[in-house]
Amino acid sequence: MFEGLAEADLARRSRPDAFSTRIETPRRGRTQSVLLQGPERSYDADATIYAQTEPADFIYQVVAGVVRTVTLRPDGRRAVHGFHLPGEIFGLEREKLHHCSAEAIGASRLVQWPQRRLDALAGGNADAARELWIGLLTSRDRTAERFMHVMHGTASEKLAYFLIDLTWRMRSEGRIQLPMSRYDIADYLGLASETVSRTFTVFRARGLISTQGREVRLLSDEILRLSGADDIAAHWPTTLA
Amino acid sequence: MFEGLAEADLARRSRPDAFSTRIETPRRGRTQSVLLQGPERSYDADATIYAQTEPADFIYQVVAGVVRTVTLRPDGRRAVHGFHLPGEIFGLEREKLHHCSAEAIGASRLVQWPQRRLDALAGGNADAARELWIGLLTSRDRTAERFMHVMHGTASEKLAYFLIDLTWRMRSEGRIQLPMSRYDIADYLGLASETVSRTFTVFRARGLISTQGREVRLLSDEILRLSGADDIAAHWPTTLA
DNA sequence: CGCAGTTTTGATAAAGCTCAAGATCTGTGG
DNA sequence: CCACAGATCTTGAGCTTTATCAAAACTGCG
Numbered sequence: 001m002f003e004g005l006a007e008a009d010l011a012r013r014s015r016p017d018a019f020s021t022r023i024e025t026p027r028r029g030r031t032q033s034v035l036l037q038g039p040e041r042s043y044d045a046d047a048t049i050y051a052q053t054e055p056a057d058f059i060y061q062v063v064a065g066v067v068r069t070v071t072l073r074p075d076g077r078r079a080v081h082g083f084h085l086p087g088e089i090f091g092l093e094r095e096k097l098h099h100c101s102a103e104a105i106g107a108s109r110l111v112q113w114p115q116r117r118l119d120a121l122a123g124g125n126a127d128a129a130r131e132l133w134i135g136l137l138t139s140r141d142r143t144a145e146r147f148m149h150v151m152h153g154t155a156s157e158k159l160a161y162f163l164i165d166l167t168w169r170m171r172s173e174g175r176i177q178l179p180m181s182r183y184d185i186a187d188y189l190g191l192a193s194e195t196v197s198r199t200f201t202v203f204r205a206r207g208l209i210s211t212q213g214r215e216v217r218l219l220s221d222e223i224l225r226l227s228g229a230d231d232i233a234a235h236w237p238t239t240l241a
Numbered sequence: 242m243f244e245g246l247a248e249a250d251l252a253r254r255s256r257p258d259a260f261s262t263r264i265e266t267p268r269r270g271r272t273q274s275v276l277l278q279g280p281e282r283s284y285d286a287d288a289t290i291y292a293q294t295e296p297a298d299f300i301y302q303v304v305a306g307v308v309r310t311v312t313l314r315p316d317g318r319r320a321v322h323g324f325h326l327p328g329e330i331f332g333l334e335r336e337k338l339h340h341c342s343a344e345a346i347g348a349s350r351l352v353q354w355p356q357r358r359l360d361a362l363a364g365g366n367a368d369a370a371r372e373l374w375i376g377l378l379t380s381r382d383r384t385a386e387r388f389m390h391v392m393h394g395t396a397s398e399k400l401a402y403f404l405i406d407l408t409w410r411m412r413s414e415g416r417i418q419l420p421m422s423r424y425d426i427a428d429y430l431g432l433a434s435e436t437v438s439r440t441f442t443v444f445r446a447r448g449l450i451s452t453q454g455r456e457v458r459l460l461s462d463e464i465l466r467l468s469g470a471d472d473i474a475a476h477w478p479t480t481l482a
Numbered sequence: 483c484g485c486a487g488t489t490t491t492g493a494t495a496a497a498g499c500t501c502a503a504g505a506t507c508t509g510t511g512g
Numbered sequence: 513c514c515a516c517a518g519a520t521c522t523t524g525a526g527c528t529t530t531a532t533c534a535a536a537a538c539t540g541c542g
């Protein structure tokens with residue numbers, strides 16, 4: 001089980017020149033590396049892209065929107081494995097079947113790519129293989145990093161880490177529109193949704209952030225220290241919105 | 242940061258025929274796949290194999306003994322990323338530097354292998370590349386799986402999962418000699434060492450295990466249910482020692 | 483406007499952490 | 513072989529954090 005956690009970052013976190021093709025994205029005028037090419041497919045809000053135990057024939061790259069990967073735990077609770085942003089790849093499996101479900105959060109557009117063609121790519125082309133390899137190592141490291149933050153941290157540290165990580169991945173500078181609900185965040189961080197809410201309130205009271213609905217502004221870089229995301233902090237812009 | 246969590250299982254968890262060479266191990270009469278070959282190096286108990294921020298020139302495979310990978314967190318606490326058993330590989334990094342330290346638990350023997358030769362292997366040989374690829378996917382999945390158990394579980398679930406996982410990896414049937422201290426276990430599971438102790442006591446009282454020092458016997462497969470390690474449970478021998 | 487879903491707040495209880503002390507184990511020197 | 517010292521492990525009591533249960537405020541949308 002437990003696909004998805006990591007692939008989120010396979011493309012985004014790896015070196016910007018990771019894959020063979022690249023396109024200019026309108027967003028913030030930066031280049032965005034692209035692995036997959038093919039016809040786009042649209043999904044409505046809350047549409048299921050694939051379900052647990054379905055054959056894992058394709059991997060996907062997000063073009064627009066956000067996808068969450070999810071499993072239902074034995075006790076009936078939901079665990080969110082990851083949020084997949086535009087440019088990010090998910091659905092890569094070791095086994096023949098998907099180990100968790102993928103659902104669109106809001107209307108989304110995706111590109112899909114057959115798993116077996118990826119195999120060929122990884123085996124046949126040394127450069128591509130190397131880049132895929134680095135991407136996987138990166139995604140493993142990201143999984144491990146989130147693990148450490150979430151396992152050892154308080155609710156504040158978890159949420160701070162979540163906000164910083166998401167802000168970074170969205171290429172934003174201190175102002176993000178959260179696509180997901182408090183429930184999603186809670187199930188992602190291993191907290192109760194009420195605790196997520198309360199922690200937002202605490203952050204607001206301490207002047208670390210301001211919120212309007214799902215829009216969050218980071219007001220103080222104290223939140224960076226809270227998050228313990230040293231690697232991100234090192235590259236953080238000096239001023240916040 | 243946060244190397245090590247995953248490589249633990251790179252060799253062991255992947256398909257048994259994962260790598261090109263294999264040897265017969267005396268242990269329990271099973272075969273054990275081996276990736277690395279070369280001169281062995283011995284380490285005393287508590288010896289440091291490599292330290293954080295050192296150049297990551299080699300990867301290692303455990304021949305005998307057990308290795309733990311560790312980082313010191315900003316608040317001074319220690320986080321144990323993984324325990325590496327005989328046959329398992331660790332030290333594979335994406336960056337040029339090691340992101341955590343590796344220490345021998347008890348006297349150990351290791352084989353080392355230059356990182357760059359691994360690069361060549363992955364890029365040049367399609368079969369080997371494929372196997373390394375699968376190994377990494379496996380290790381990612383294992384990290385994610387542990388993540389889910391540890392993030393959402395109670396102390397009992399965490400410890401049960403730890404015991405089951407270790408028993409499985411040690412190819413044991415319900416009786417293991419823990420190489421690591423309660424402190425190590427606590428820092429691995431994100432618990433206080435006192436909580437680990439208390440949970441052992443609870444398990445003993447409920448007749449799930451018996452202990453003598455660091456030897457643990459699993460007495461009831463109820464501990465399997467507790468652990469939620471369904472994937473392992475599916476392959477579990479029907480009787481416990 | 484009003485409904486359904488979401489977010490926030492409040493009160494209470496449970497789980498696990500901290501501090502503290504006692505018990506057990508292990509290795510070492512006599 | 514025994515005694516001792518240091519480390520490891522266990523147990524206890526109180527406290528902090530977070531989950532749980534409950535309800536009120538807010539939001540978006542038909």
